[in-house]
Amino acid sequence: MITENNIAHSKTADCSQCTIRSRSLFGTVDESKMRMTQKYRDKYCRFSAGEVIHNERDSIDYAFTLRTGCLILYNYLDSGERQILRVVLPGDFVGFSRNNKGELLYSIKAETDSGICLFFDDNVTKMINENSEIAKRLIDLQSHEMSLCQQRVLNLGQKNATESVAYLIMELYSRIRVQSPDDFNFATGEAFFPLNQADMGDALGLTKVHVNRVIAGFKEQGLLTCGRKKMRVIDEESLSDIAQFDIDLIEEPFRQFI
Amino acid sequence: MITENNIAHSKTADCSQCTIRSRSLFGTVDESKMRMTQKYRDKYCRFSAGEVIHNERDSIDYAFTLRTGCLILYNYLDSGERQILRVVLPGDFVGFSRNNKGELLYSIKAETDSGICLFFDDNVTKMINENSEIAKRLIDLQSHEMSLCQQRVLNLGQKNATESVAYLIMELYSRIRVQSPDDFNFATGEAFFPLNQADMGDALGLTKVHVNRVIAGFKEQGLLTCGRKKMRVIDEESLSDIAQFDIDLIEEPFRQFI
DNA sequence: CGACCTTTTGATTGGCGTCAAAATCTGTGG
DNA sequence: CCACAGATTTTGACGCCAATCAAAAGGTCG
Numbered sequence: 001m002i003t004e005n006n007i008a009h010s011k012t013a014d015c016s017q018c019t020i021r022s023r024s025l026f027g028t029v030d031e032s033k034m035r036m037t038q039k040y041r042d043k044y045c046r047f048s049a050g051e052v053i054h055n056e057r058d059s060i061d062y063a064f065t066l067r068t069g070c071l072i073l074y075n076y077l078d079s080g081e082r083q084i085l086r087v088v089l090p091g092d093f094v095g096f097s098r099n100n101k102g103e104l105l106y107s108i109k110a111e112t113d114s115g116i117c118l119f120f121d122d123n124v125t126k127m128i129n130e131n132s133e134i135a136k137r138l139i140d141l142q143s144h145e146m147s148l149c150q151q152r153v154l155n156l157g158q159k160n161a162t163e164s165v166a167y168l169i170m171e172l173y174s175r176i177r178v179q180s181p182d183d184f185n186f187a188t189g190e191a192f193f194p195l196n197q198a199d200m201g202d203a204l205g206l207t208k209v210h211v212n213r214v215i216a217g218f219k220e221q222g223l224l225t226c227g228r229k230k231m232r233v234i235d236e237e238s239l240s241d242i243a244q245f246d247i248d249l250i251e252e253p254f255r256q257f258i
Numbered sequence: 259m260i261t262e263n264n265i266a267h268s269k270t271a272d273c274s275q276c277t278i279r280s281r282s283l284f285g286t287v288d289e290s291k292m293r294m295t296q297k298y299r300d301k302y303c304r305f306s307a308g309e310v311i312h313n314e315r316d317s318i319d320y321a322f323t324l325r326t327g328c329l330i331l332y333n334y335l336d337s338g339e340r341q342i343l344r345v346v347l348p349g350d351f352v353g354f355s356r357n358n359k360g361e362l363l364y365s366i367k368a369e370t371d372s373g374i375c376l377f378f379d380d381n382v383t384k385m386i387n388e389n390s391e392i393a394k395r396l397i398d399l400q401s402h403e404m405s406l407c408q409q410r411v412l413n414l415g416q417k418n419a420t421e422s423v424a425y426l427i428m429e430l431y432s433r434i435r436v437q438s439p440d441d442f443n444f445a446t447g448e449a450f451f452p453l454n455q456a457d458m459g460d461a462l463g464l465t466k467v468h469v470n471r472v473i474a475g476f477k478e479q480g481l482l483t484c485g486r487k488k489m490r491v492i493d494e495e496s497l498s499d500i501a502q503f504d505i506d507l508i509e510e511p512f513r514q515f516i
Numbered sequence: 517c518g519a520c521c522t523t524t525t526g527a528t529t530g531g532c533g534t535c536a537a538a539a540t541c542t543g544t545g546g
Numbered sequence: 547c548c549a550c551a552g553a554t555t556t557t558g559a560c561g562c563c564a565a566t567c568a569a570a571a572g573g574t575c576g
Binding site for chain 1: 333335336337339340341343354355357358359364383386387390393394396397400401402403404407408409410411412414415416417461462463502504506507509
């Protein structure tokens with residue numbers, strides 16, 4: 001939950017300094033209108049790694065863009081099992097998909113130290129009403145997110161452990177390179193990887209033990225090296241083949257309506 | 259693919275006769291503006307059960323609302339396995355989530371005889387530009403669909419065969435009651451159920467053999483009766499409990515922006 | 517009636533889970 | 547700089563859920 005402690009001065013995250021603006025909700029809005037877009041933002045909030053931002057089923061009256069860091073969206077089942085639904089990286093928009101009572105159906109946790117640009121629902125409505133560019137951009141972002149979610153269904157439904165671990169690694173590794181370049185060392189190919197093996201298991205419906213065995217196999221084959229929250233993919237082509245992963249999905253969201 | 263054979267006279271499906279308008283893209287548009295909304299529709303097309311409407315990865319220049327019948331969206335893997343991503347019922351909007359080349363990432367097949375209201379992309383853009391009511395509705399529909407998709411991820415990732423078969427049955431059965439009432443006998447509780455057991459397996463990542471065993475168990479416990487494309491749920495509460503299914507998800511999409 | 521599709525049943529196999537414990541890494545404070 | 551607690555990764559033995567293979571039974575339609 002957001003408390004006073006989380007709220008930072010908006011000045012600390014000015015739109016004009018934003019490195020992920022082009023991928024965000026305002027990605028198609030001309031820079032000259034930056035003051036207009038910034039006006040809609042209500043707050044800039046920070047969270048420390050491990051902080052729970054929102055609890056499944058609580059009501060919520062805002063949505064946000066992740067500016068820095070990494071969040072996970074997840075659900076718990078009665079059995080106590082956790083399913084990670086989505087890994088959120090900078091530029092991603094979060095807070096839609098409410099049920100018919102206006103509740104958000106998943107919990108949100110900061111996986112690493114993170115900063116979000118917050119918009120109250122009223123202001124989201126305003127943005128959409130006043131600016132069809134933003135409405136269209138939101139539709140494109142949603143539809144891009146839907147593609148990723150459907151690929152996850154495909155993974156979980158039909159791929160074996162090796163294939164789906166490879167997919168998760170390739171998807172996240174590629175997205176980090178594009179969305180969070182500060183966490184990616186372009187010289188060495190090493191990325192800061194926000195998920196540990198237990199998290200990966202929770203995203204894939206596997207146990208951490210089995211995830212470990214699969215990754216050990218990849219290391220043996222020389223496809224990647226990794227350690228505590230670090231990941232370096234050595235053979236992207238082979239891993240992509242194993243995963244049936246298509247990089248086209250990760251690039252800039254399609255601009256269907258311009 | 260759509261051919262001349264599929265195109266029916268638009269008059270055969272007038273908006274004023276439409277029984278699922280309230281759930282569709284035009285659900286929030288006042289009836290007095292019906293002529294305006296109908297103007298955007300380019301074609302009304304019919305498909306027979308089994309017809310493939312669109313092939314994975316082909317380019318496409320339209321989106322549509324399903325008016326009658328039932329469609330499935332699916333992908334094939336290299337292994338030849340099929341994953342059903344979504345079962346489309348009347349009122350649902352289909353044709354977004356393109357990749358950055360404008361391709362649709364899934365195939366579309368008519369599971370039963372079906373009729374669709376087709377909009378070319380240009381007209382979708384026009385609708386959204388000219389009418390923020392429609393844009394907002396589209397955003398709400400997409401976010402509702404996203405919730406359903408995330409629930410599917412939860413099912414596939416963390417639930418066992420019994421739970422996920424129960425979930426699929428409850429989700430579809432409930433949606434048929436709401437979205438396709440002609441296929442639902444409110445006196446007996448019997449629904450026309452568009453998926454056979456092999457299809458259900460392809461939606462859940464299970465084999466048809468195992469789906470059959472699970473359903474046999476439900477029958478033994480007196481939770482449901484079913485036969486060739488028929489389904490009658492006797493004990494909705496027990497099945498919902500097993501499935502951890504929440505009916506709130508199925509009701510009218512949340513109107514977040516009004 | 518015969519071809520075909522779907523459902524049902526049985527026997528066997530295997531991929532991944534479960535349980536348990538050791539090894540390694542990380543941060544913290546004395 | 548080292549000691550120590552806690553988190554994460556790694557390894558091993560064993561078990562089970564759902565897959566696989568195979569075939570029979572039942573429904574549907576021309």
